[in-house]
Amino acid sequence: MSTPDRLIEATQELLWERGYVGTSPKAIQQRAGAGQGSMYHHFAGKPGLARAAILRTTAQLRKEAGELLDAPGTARERISAYLLRERDVLRGCPVGRLTMDPEVMAGDELRAPVDETLAWLRGRLAELVQEGVDQGEFAPGIVPEEIAAALVATVQGGYVLARASGSPVAFDAAVAGLLSLLTSRHPAA
Template sequence: MGTPDRLIEATRELLWERGYVGTSPKAIQQQAGAGQGSMYHHFAGKPDLALAAIRRTAAQLRETTGRLFDGSGTAYERISAYLLRERDVLRGCPVGRLTMDPDVVASEELRAPVDETIGWLRGRLAEIVQEGLDQGEFSPSLVPEEVAATIVATVQGGYVLARASGSTDAFDAGARGLLSLLAPRGTSV
């Protein structure tokens, strides 16, 4: 891995752990094993590097999630795969956590890839719910955009509850509860 990639990966990890303010250039350089000159040779400064890291995090989330959404199975099965997938619940969502970072939210440029990714996620989920409606899988009273927002809110809220309690139980309960509400007739969760 080259120096720019090491710097981006170090920044991604530090942003997830510490947030923007807690991610100092010195910490990035130490974690990446890169000198100050290397950092500023490849990036204009911390905001530029943070933007590259946030974009990479967003792209990886889209790739991972997109594979689940594009997989085989019914709409319910693909939503279930997303809700029940392996994740580091107690660390939280690497993209969702950025929404709680005042410095990221205050910067239009840093916030943009976060907003775009959450919008993409909601849009893809709405498409899958619509597929389920078209196939007669879900109750016709469901509104795809509202269900998609509920799924994203359940996941992000589940992270918050899990982190607050120090246990994944609250996240798991939220996912199972939502799936029981979406379950096609005659299906058990």
């Protein structure tokens, strides 16, 4: 792995674990096995490296979610696959955790990729919900954008509940409850 890749990967992990303020250039260098000169040769300081790490993290989330949401199957099956995919629940979502970091949210440079990725996810889920409505899988009259927002909120909130309790049980319960709502048959409006 190249030095810039090691620096970005180390920054990704540290942002996930410690947040922006807790991620020092020295910690990045130690984790990446790179010297200070090497870090500043490739990146214009911590903000530039953090942006590169956030862009890679958001791209990875889009890729992983996209593989499930674009797979063969019904809309319900693909949404279920996304909700039930294997996650490190107690670590939380690497993108969702960034939203809780005041330094990341303070400026457009770091916040924008996070916001754009969550908007992409809501949009892609809304498209699937609409597909499910069109195919008769979901109740007519539901608002796909609202269901998509509930899907994302359930996943992100599930992470919070699991971290607070120290157990993935709360995350699993949130997902199971949402799937139950999605799979129940509602009378036509």
